[in-house]
Amino acid sequence: MADKQPVNSSRLPEAMGASLIELLGHERFLTDSHSLQHYGRDWTRFVAPAPSGVLLPNSIGEIQAIVHLARKYGAKLVPSGGRTGLSGGAMAAGGELVLSLERMRKISPINKAGRSVTCEAGAITAQIQQAAAEEGLMYPVDFASSGSSQIGGNIATNAGGIQVIRYGMTRDWVTGLKVVTGTSELLELNHGLIKNNTGLDFRHLFIGSEGILGVIVEATLALTDPPTNPRVMVLGIQSMPALMEVLAKCQTRLSVLAFEFFSDLALEKVTAAHSIQPPFQERFPYYALVEFESISTAAETQALELVEACMAAGWVEDAVLSQNESQRRSLWRLREDISETIAQWTPYKNDISTTVQQAPELLSSVDALVAQHYTDLDVVWYGHIGDGNLHLNILKPDGVSVGAFEERCKAVSAHLFTAVQNLGGSISAEHGVGLLKKEFLHFSRDEAEISLMRGIKAQFDPDGIFNPGKVFDA
Ligand code: 2HG
Numbered sequence: 001m002a003d004k005q006p007v008n009s010s011r012l013p014e015a016m017g018a019s020l021i022e023l024l025g026h027e028r029f030l031t032d033s034h035s036l037q038h039y040g041r042d043w044t045r046f047v048a049p050a051p052s053g054v055l056l057p058n059s060i061g062e063i064q065a066i067v068h069l070a071r072k073y074g075a076k077l078v079p080s081g082g083r084t085g086l087s088g089g090a091m092a093a094g095g096e097l098v099l100s101l102e103r104m105r106k107i108s109p110i111n112k113a114g115r116s117v118t119c120e121a122g123a124i125t126a127q128i129q130q131a132a133a134e135e136g137l138m139y140p141v142d143f144a145s146s147g148s149s150q151i152g153g154n155i156a157t158n159a160g161g162i163q164v165i166r167y168g169m170t171r172d173w174v175t176g177l178k179v180v181t182g183t184s185e186l187l188e189l190n191h192g193l194i195k196n197n198t199g200l201d202f203r204h205l206f207i208g209s210e211g212i213l214g215v216i217v218e219a220t221l222a223l224t225d226p227p228t229n230p231r232v233m234v235l236g237i238q239s240m241p242a243l244m245e246v247l248a249k250c251q252t253r254l255s256v257l258a259f260e261f262f263s264d265l266a267l268e269k270v271t272a273a274h275s276i277q278p279p280f281q282e283r284f285p286y287y288a289l290v291e292f293e294s295i296s297t298a299a300e301t302q303a304l305e306l307v308e309a310c311m312a313a314g315w316v317e318d319a320v321l322s323q324n325e326s327q328r329r330s331l332w333r334l335r336e337d338i339s340e341t342i343a344q345w346t347p348y349k350n351d352i353s354t355t356v357q358q359a360p361e362l363l364s365s366v367d368a369l370v371a372q373h374y375t376d377l378d379v380v381w382y383g384h385i386g387d388g389n390l391h392l393n394i395l396k397p398d399g400v401s402v403g404a405f406e407e408r409c410k411a412v413s414a415h416l417f418t419a420v421q422n423l424g425g426s427i428s429a430e431h432g433v434g435l436l437k438k439e440f441l442h443f444s445r446d447e448a449e450i451s452l453m454r455g456i457k458a459q460f461d462p463d464g465i466f467n468p469g470k471v472f473d474a
């Protein structure tokens, strides 16, 4: 861990501390060092937490009162959800107050006719999914951390996940938002409407804004039908070009729900850590995980024919198809457990994307850079390749300090992001910019755009109290 600075809980003006105690009581204004460490960080391990307090409001009114106090006393606020982020967007590393939404997790009854649900921002993603499932509906944005992530954080980072290829990103499912801005104003955006062409849609500014414009306090989400009989295939694959050929074939022949890939080292780490059987006796450089809807027996026949055709073409070496729900879940674990499994090596994360059609060029540029710069390090490849999104994790070797490791990886990132930029791609496909990717933002967004972003922040948060230093410097 890179805990460089001591936690400092004495940076608040005394009068503000007294007002916060009056508003929240000692139980909901925490300053003990355990709470500061716990709430002050997300899953990032390259920055040390150093908040000056943790606030646990129960209502929108309390949040507005907190923002009012922050303005009055010049304090800074870091909106905080399940803190499962990977770019430092929810880190409070500079004496800020953590504004946690965890006490605001109410989920209203499902609106069946309108196929929607309204929830407070602290609602856990998996609990929203569960509430929808109980009514025969589905909230389709899903990822490994859905059991602890909160919907407000998902929206603030426009979370993606494992079924974007079919259902899109969080942005596509938000029909209404309530937010509190840096002037403590409550804005009600789009009111859950499907149709509303009345000028600029501020809802979309807040989605993916990483907490720099204000705090999301409530959301209305659209729901859909769950897929019919989802089945999973894992395919052993020799090369990246073959992987892309298989993707094209799947897209034309199957009703695809997910198309993921992982490298052999990813599989090795997951199977070893969880004592699970690898899917094949033989090892292959890469594996594709394809989930599809098996609406009829014809769909299964089509899938088997597709695999045969891919084998005949030399793209697929071996294949396994789930025969029941428990096998489907076990196959998913091979992919979903990767991130958590490799966390023990303090991985340096790259989360890059291009258009799907340019993914082969992206993969070969990355391959060349890995061969040139990382021959002595373990590099774990995986990701949502059906969306053009690659997660490249470099594992820190024992005996190297976090700081030295980060510096080395950052130097390579400059080359990597140049390749991404040349393809018109993104340096952060789904994890966001936060603190960790801030210095690289210009590889994806030009000066004119960044300057407009600054102007927009100044409109919503004129005193700069929300999430300072995230995404860009003021
Ligand atoms: C995933 O796809 C998550 O599993 C995490 O986005 C990726 O840890 C990562 O690099």
Ligand code: ZN
Pocket: 161, 383, 384, 391, 430
């Ligand atoms: Zn991902």
